[in-house]
Amino acid sequence: MSNEENVSQAEEAVAAEAAPAVEALASNAAGNFVSTLMDLKEKNPKVFFGAVGGVVVLLLVVMMAGGDGSAEVKGPVIKDLVIGQRYTLKSANAYDPGATVRLVSVPGAMEAYDDSEEADRSGACQHIPQGTPVSVLELQDMYGKKNAFVKVQMEEGECKGNSGWALGIDVQ
Incomplete structure (x- = not known):
């Protein structure tokens, strides 16, 4: 050794x-x-x-003992929308760029929407891609929130000229 x-x-x-x-x-x-x-x-x-x-x-x-309180948590807010102006659709609750924005025929129907069925995804311009330019046609208050729902008309894409109601927070 x-x-x-x-x-x-x-x-x-x-x-x-x-x-x-x-x-x-x-x-x-x-x-x-x-x-x-x-x-x-x-x-x-x-x-x-x-x-x-x-x-x-x-x-x-x-x-x-916390901080000085200057750091506030901020999230998406409903813009002051104007009838006749052009905006784009952007889902406030989705980070996926491929997510779509749901349009319905009457304001308030979002609550009754069941996303478990996918049969309606292929029909009648109900799911619009984010970034689609739209014009605001009408505004609807609901549950004490101003402009909670917005009637929009598509300005481009295969659904051009069609209209539907979207959440106000999804119109940016």
């Missing part, structure tokens, strides 16, 4: 002996800390519970 092999075997033997010693020290330290806390609780409960309360208050202060 070479000298290097002897050295590596000696290091492995020392590491094997040291591992249980390190584990024993860690468990003894944890046991000593717990026993010290229990002794403090029995001998001087006011100090023990005061320390526990202080730690709880400190944690609450750290958790409640």
